[in-house]
Amino acid sequence: MDAPLQYAKDHADRFVEELKAWLRIPSISTDPTYATQTRSAAEWLADNLRDAGMGDVEVMETDGHPVVYAEHHVSDDAPTVLVYGHYDVQPPDPLELWDNDPFEPVEKDGDLVARGSADDKGQAFMHVKAAESWLATDQPPVNLKFVIEGEEENGSVHLPGFLEEHKDKLAADVCLVSDTALFAPGVPSIAYGLRGLAYVEVTLTGPKKDLHSGVYGGGVENPINALAAMIAALHDDDHRVTVEGFYDDVVALSDDEREAYRDLPFDEAAWKDEAGVSETKTEAGYSVLEGTTGRPTLDCNGIWGGYTGEGAKTVLPSKASAKISCRLVPNQTPGDITEKLRTHFEAHVPDTMSLTFRDLHGGHGVLVDREAPAMQAASEALEAVFGQTPYFTREGGSIPVVADFKRILGLDTVLMGFGLDSDSIHSPNERFGLDRFHQGIEASVRFMDAYARQKEAA
Amino acid sequence: MDAPLQYAKDHADRFVEELKAWLRIPSISTDPTYATQTRSAAEWLADNLRDAGMGDVEVMETDGHPVVYAEHHVSDDAPTVLVYGHYDVQPPDPLELWDNDPFEPVEKDGDLVARGSADDKGQAFMHVKAAESWLATDQPPVNLKFVIEGEEENGSVHLPGFLEEHKDKLAADVCLVSDTALFAPGVPSIAYGLRGLAYVEVTLTGPKKDLHSGVYGGGVENPINALAAMIAALHDDDHRVTVEGFYDDVVALSDDEREAYRDLPFDEAAWKDEAGVSETKTEAGYSVLEGTTGRPTLDCNGIWGGYTGEGAKTVLPSKASAKISCRLVPNQTPGDITEKLRTHFEAHVPDTMSLTFRDLHGGHGVLVDREAPAMQAASEALEAVFGQTPYFTREGGSIPVVADFKRILGLDTVLMGFGLDSDSIHSPNERFGLDRFHQGIEASVRFMDAYARQKEAA
Known part of the structure; x- marks a missing residue:
């Protein structure tokens, strides 16, 4: 695993420049006037996946925006990881509150500021670059499939139909998604719940x-x-x-979940500051963390x-x-x-x-078994990157397709996110830390290795 | 009085064409992007007043849109009527609900459809044409002053200051305003109350x-x-x-006012139909007429x-x-x-x-004494035009300047309006009946005569 990790380090700057090029394409899926640009963002990604060495790359049509599909088959004996992400972004308004053009990425205080930087182009792209790092240096330890859709911000309306139609083609052992957040800066976490x-x-x-x-x-x-x-x-x-x-x-929060909530290193003052509120407001009887993720x-x-x-x-x-x-x-x-x-x-x-x-x-909420091999592999990968055991947490946001992957393809999903609440996703001045971008690539490289081992051991 | 009435009949079509020309100027006072057009509407009116034979016509500056002032002095012994109106109009949005361009007047079913047709260009213009009808044929029986402002739809913010500043110049015996409605089609009324x-x-x-x-x-x-x-x-x-x-x-509605309300030929079904509602909703204990005008x-x-x-x-x-x-x-x-x-x-x-x-x-609400000479003169003029005694009514709308005329110039105001609730003022497809436009000119000609006689008798 040293060769792909070294490759990722050696090409870190180029990876960032490529991400910027992708972010310049305003793929606003909910606004029909951006239909052409949304397709361009899909075509751009397909080209990048081809350059990354993925063998079979297609821009697959749906009744809405297309899905970018890519596959690399290693061996029938290796487990298959299906990476899901989305190349569409939220509308940028109110435009006047941005410090820069939302579609002209700017590096600022170590962050990349642009619409889609964190949600989700920046996070999806980590796995593309992890795949490239393996493919350029060594045979990956897992079979790889990518499903990067263009309608997540519009409710993924055509994805369930797409999954049904291509059930066989998409067969895999686990789904890997980075569209959630770290618990806090430098504090790794794996989401086992979504609303x-x-x-x-x-x-x-x-x-x-x-x-x-x-x-x-x-x-x-x-x-x-x-x-x-x-x-x-x-x-x-x-x-x-x-x-x-x-x-x-x-489903009520269990006693041990509520205890785990209390053990989290949660800084309410920082949270209020980040939210820009003087006071919190929750359903009576619940903490802010419970209210925002478990209720x-x-x-x-x-x-x-x-x-x-x-x-x-x-x-x-x-x-x-x-x-x-x-x-x-x-x-x-x-x-x-x-x-x-x-x-x-x-x-x-x-x-x-x-x-x-x-x-x-x-979209449906999700709860994933924290003991599954893929969850343990993700934990191992994050511990290696951050030097500490990740927390298992629930997230307040929705990734409705995670429920669809379970229902249609029978896949559990590992939610290994590198966002932060301060990324201002869906708000002006959305940003993604470049340190997290590179940590995410490393974690993805390591996950592929750890998952192959965990599956073999299981 | 036959000569001016005949003149008004002979020139009726030209009067309408002139009004259309005025309505084509989008004098939207609340929107700064229409400042130039708002001034153009003032200049247009000043020219028209000059052509009508008014001797002294000025476009007088304020800190906002200008006031068009015009004066014709007959004799120090004659009473002086100050006509007030406004040349500014409401914004036309929502534009998509108009059947025609709001600033391209269209004649339809006997109505002139355009923003400002009823509120208030069409009604203010009746008095301009009444003055012309007198001036072209005979010495008017009263001294005439016109104060036509350009900020009524924006709260007449600069008018009180204007009245203060030009108190002496504006000295008069009564103020005459047509910016209210007939009680019903063909049913004349004089408003003695405003909200x-x-x-x-x-x-x-x-x-x-x-x-x-x-x-x-x-x-x-x-x-x-x-x-x-x-x-x-x-x-x-x-x-x-x-x-x-x-x-x-x-000030609570008096028993005789509530009785007068009940005597009015009010058709609630027609009112609901015009409002476009299935049910009315009033303060408990009050009728629709009371709720919309007296509460x-x-x-x-x-x-x-x-x-x-x-x-x-x-x-x-x-x-x-x-x-x-x-x-x-x-x-x-x-x-x-x-x-x-x-x-x-x-x-x-x-x-x-x-x-x-x-x-x-x-703006302040207003109640005027129904027994004053000018109110009786208006009653006489309307009875001659419509063949029936007008009702004295209260109106639900606001003309805040009426209170200013009282406070600053000491003038009572006669509210002799020719609108109808169905004119859709402040709404798409605002309209003004051409029959009412001509009746208004006749009533204004007759009012000048009746008021001179009532004052002499008093």
């Missing part, structure tokens, strides 16, 4: 058209006021969600209605809308929670109004 | 930046959810405003925060904002109500958030 997501949009319509608030005010119900009341009623005084049956299927939530992600420009327009608006999403935990399902939200909203529409309810997307 | 306005903007800031809802959701309070709760709490179950002291200074209100005029584009962005936003305005009745004052709103919001900001509160503008 799911149910994301909806509601629109209340009152008057058929915008009205003059002088002429009609006092005689008709205002959809903004009415929507505000509906949103306010979604939480009780304990900050619990009031939607009927919301907590029915929640379900409901948040408004956007709201709009009426006049929002400069000055004072005395309009009594026709409509008001909100985007609302719930983070879910096992065994809540997005389909069930979405239906419960629908039932709740439909039951609470004022007499004077009509409701439009849209299911935007959803 | 005031207090318009504010609030912004709640929670996290210092937008956050990822997966990473932080469940640990921090969401400003959209928090703002929604604050807005929801602004009304109680009786749809009364909960702001402390809000009703303290309200104070609180409405959200706009709300925004977080991600409002296409698709699903899982952001936990930093800020949420709302525009909120109250319609006031005598003797509530905008300054006092704004302070009560400020106190209320400041008292209810969650611990985790900070508040920004902006006073956008305000």
Whole structure:
């Protein structure tokens, strides 16, 4: 394993320059005006995988953005690792809050600042470069498959169908994903839990058209006021969600999990500072870490209605809308929670109004067995890189496809992430530490070796 | 009086063409990008007043958009009528709901469809053409002054200062304004009451930046959810405003006013149809007419925060904002109500958030003595035009300057409006009936005559 590790060191600068080139392509999957650039980002990656020495590389079509697939077969006896990642990125707005062009990467204080640097181009690319490091120096100890999709930020809408269609081609022993975070700077961790997501949009319509608030005010119900009341009623005084049956299927945190939460070196002051809040707010009875990773939530992600420009327009608006999403935990399902939200909203529409309810997307939460060979291999790899045993943690974010890999391909997933909460993913000035980029390449090289040994021993 | 009335008939078509030319100038006073066009609309009007035979016409500067002033002096013995109106218009958005370009007037079903057609260019122009009809045929029976401002839709911010500064020049006996509505099509009315306005903007800031809802959701309070709760709490179950002291200074509707309300030929089904609502909603104990004209209100005029584009962005936003305005009745004052709103919001900001509160503008409500000579003259003029005695009514909208004319110049105002609730002022497809435009010119010609006689008799 020395040769590939040395190769990665020798080519570290070139790897960074290649990543920058990829980050310059604005692959915003949710915005149709960026369709061409999104495809370009896929083509760019395919070329890079070919250059890395992966034998079989394809840009495979879906009904949405394509999947980049690559394969290198070593031996029928070797275990197969399927690396999953995504080449699409979040929209960069609000643009005015960026210090640089989000698609012109800048190195700053050891970080690479660009949209997608941490989520997920930078992290996916670590495995591409780990594969290159093996292929350029030695036969890898595992068979390798890459599935890098272009719709993760849009709910991975076509990936489940893709996995179904190519089930045989994608057969593997384990899935490896880097799209999560280290517990803290320099503190390695492996995520064994992820939250799911149910994301909806509601629109209340009152008057058929915008009205003059002088002429009609006092005689008709205002959809903004009415929507505000509906949103306010979604939480009780304990900050619990009031939607009927919301907590029915929640797997409660076990006593030993809650104990492990308490043992984590969590710095609440630093967390508040990073979040930019003076006070935290959690469901009654739960700590911040529990609330953000082990408990379900409901948040408004956007709201709009009426006049929002400069000055004072005395309009009594026709409509008001909100985007609302719930983070879910096992065994809540997005389909069930979405239906419960629908039932709740439909039951609470004022007499004077009509409701439009849209299911935007959803994903399942995940819990992985911490004792599996791949989890132990990841632990071994991270310990070698960081010089300390990694923590097993739960993450608050969602990677819905992890549940799909289990359901469709029967694969457990190792979540070996190198992000940090301070990476500002989904926010202005997203960044990824270059030290972590190189640590990630090393960990990936080491994981392939450790996993082959752990599997052989098992 | 036959000659000016005949003149108005003979030149009716030209009058309409002139109005169309004026409507083509997008004088949107609240939007700084339309500053040039707003001034052009003032210059256009000044030229038209000169052509109408008004002797002394000036475009007078303020610290904002200019005031168009015109004067014709008949005799020191004749009473002086000061006509007030405004040449600025509301923003036209949402543009996609217009059937035609809002600044390219179209005649449709007898209406002129364009932004400003009813509010207020079309109505102000009736008096310009009435003056022309007198001046072209006979000496008017009253001295005439015109004050047509360009900031009514922006709270007439510079008009009070203008009135103070030119107090002597603007000396008159009564103020005449057409910026209100007929009670119903063909049913004349004179407004003796107007509501005031207090318009504010609030912004709640929670996290210092937008956050990822997966990473932080469940640990921090969401400003959209928090703002929604604050807005929801602004009304109680009786749809009364909960702001402390809000009703303290309200002059209650008198028994004979409530009886007059009941006598009005009000068609609630038609009103609901026009408003585009299936049900009305009023403060408990009040009718729709009372609620919309004689009682104070609180409405959200706009709300925004977080991600409002296409698709699903899982952001936990930093800020949420709302525009909120109250319609006031005598003797509530905008300054006092704004302070009560400020106190209320400041008292209810969650611990985790900070508040920004902006006073956008305000205006006083008005009640005028129904027995004054000018009110009787208006009644006489309208009866001649419509063949029936007009109703005295209260209007729900605000013309804050009416209170300023009283306070600064000591003038009562006659509100002789020709709008209709169906004119969609402040909404897409604003319109003004050409029949009402011509009736308004006739009424204005007749008012000048009747007022001179009523004053002489008094």
